[in-house]
Amino acid sequence: MISRATLASWIRPASPEPAAPPVTGSERRGLWIEITIVLLVTFGASGLSGLLSLSESLLTPGNLADQAVALNVSRAENQVIDVARQLLGVVKLLAWGALGLYLLWRSGMGPSSVGLGRFRRRPDLTQGVGLAALVGLPGLGFYLLARAVGANLTVVPSTIGDHWWRLPTLILWAIANSGAEEVLVVAYLITRLRQLGWSENSSLLASAVLRGTYHLYQGFGGGLGNVAMGLVFGRYWQKTGRLWPLVIAHATIDSVAFVGYAVLRGHVGWIP
Template sequence: MISDPGQRRAVVIELLIVFTATLGLSGLRSLLSLLDSLLRPAPLSEQSVAINVPQATIGLLDLARQLTSVLQLLSWGALGVYLLWRAGVALRRIGLDRAQVGRDFARGAGLAAIIGVPGLAFYLVTRAIGINLTVLPSTLDEAWWRSVTLVLSAVGNSWAEEILVVGYLITRLRQLGWSENASLWFSAVLRGTYHLYQGFGGFLGNIVMGLVYARYWQRTNRLWALVVGHALIDVVAFVGYALLGPHLSWLP
């Protein structure tokens, strides 16, 4: 734990800057998006929001812009890793070493199954009762690069979120003297806020995911497992929806 007042103040300022520039700002934008949806005459369940959308009218330009979005996510996560490294936190302490590659992948797959299947059911229920928008994982046009960019987007999302909201944030909160439970809930609620654009179901569902993932990391310090698990969930959602969505009548 950091006891020096000047160093503690520096860590707090660092946290404010990092999350104002990254996922904290995304949370504010999501809140404003939800408020806009609530003020519309149509109920939430009759509105839709897309995650991966076209960003240009010309195919190659769209590809380039999709890749820049992925690069932004990767840089966000890299920033968290760099700041911890500069602070003297070894990557093995947060589970970003290569000592357990096979185990990390297996554990990640298990985490994906624990969250992914119930998460889909929870989404369908919350949409049915009118507290969530219809979430379209992808509205990208068919192109040779669509699946590739969706996979990269999934990896970018998982890398940025798990590094910043779990590994980086909780490590910094520990250094400030926060309890494990307080850090756990703060991390989970922050994760929920930047999914508010999906509705209250997205908010609550991601809090649950945040509680499970962050507690797992607190007990194991294996961050790669979280990155793998999150990426698998998003790959299935993004690519699966793009390929199978038009053929599955039970999906809204």
Template sequence: MDGGRLGRLIRPHPPADIEVLSDPRERRAAHVEIVVVLLLTFGMSGISSVLSLIEAELQRGGIGGQTVALNTSQSTLDLIDLIRQLLGAVRLFAIAALAGYLIWRSGVSLHRVGLDRLRRSDVGWGVVAAAVIGLPGLGLYVIARSLGVNADVVPSALTDTWWRLPVLVVSAWANAAAEEVLVVGYLVTRLRQLGWRENSSLVASAVLRGSYHLYQGVGGGVGNLLMGLVYGRFFQRTSRLWPLIIGHALIDTVAFVGFALLRDQLNWLS
């Protein structure tokens, strides 16, 4: 890769068709909208995660002595548990839908952020995105666990029911849709409209992603911060969200379903 192309990748210019808001009322409204949306979604999750990390560190054994389960049963009654799991997924898809609507409402088409028709190249890039983040992420987790700065993360603690695996797949896609459309597509687009530089909006998006994973420990926070930098830059360069959604969903599906099926063989990760 030549120096000029590398420079454009590291320091991309904002798209010319994303108009920077100049009207003071529109700018204030955009600021208020971003704050409210984040407080209702991942911003509040970030604050809660920071408190969880502090709480864990103040307990005996620190965060390294804690266990965190990502998918847990919500009821002892099988049918009620299933409904609650699906409602959780619906909420995440609704967050993605809200983010998409607000992007469109701001005057930017969903085509502009790569949420139009799924392309064959989106799938290919999604697989690459999963590999680029998934394998190094697993290595970072193992290192963080050995250093005692990350909790023992249990991807699935659901009881062994007939619907467990399908629900885990749905959960993986719901998480991916909500995070990538809101944390990357929505936030980066709205910050562009407020005149933020590309690197500044990239860091803001990545820090937000890392913050709401801090309940897992420092490893979870740092790993997702790096994921946010890679995924955010990809979006800034390509204006495609589908590869990020697919890549994220593949990572979570492998983690959730793989752990559920091979839990006894994965004790070395604890």
């Protein structure tokens, strides 16, 4: 049974010893400028786009569930160009994550300081798969419920044609999504907000809300579901300091969704 003290430590955790000293004065302004620029070229811009997409969907006559949104689409009629563009998209996401790690490194915080040190195969894999189940299974149920009540679009994980490279590419997309999001939205953003003096709960909420906004193109269910995911993932990182399990969990959730849809479509009745 979980003790009251343990529960309280997860609800209101104490701030850890900072990996870098808090900033003041011009450094503080510089850090806000850095955060703003990073978000405007990455997931902040995606969040604004998500808000516009949701607004457009709400202005479209009919129920949200009658509309569909595809997550992975073909990018050219020619297969060679298509797969090349898919890979460029993967590289772009990985570069976003690398940008966050680089900026932290320039501040004296290497990958190990944000939980990307030596990979511990058994605990990291076990905890990652456990987090995937903890978030993914209720998340699927929440999506189906939100779609049933008209609060979510019909999400189509992939419309890529049945090519030999489809499944490997979908897995690469899952890994790239995971790496970029967990590095930038969890490790980078929460670390920077800590340096600015934000509390653990405030920085966690900011991270989770950001994650929710860039999923609003899926509907209210997608936004709220990802806020919940952000709260779980962010708190786990704050308490453990390990980012590898989050990367594994996110990649597992996306891989199961992308590949599972591609394999099961047409064989399972509730899959559109």
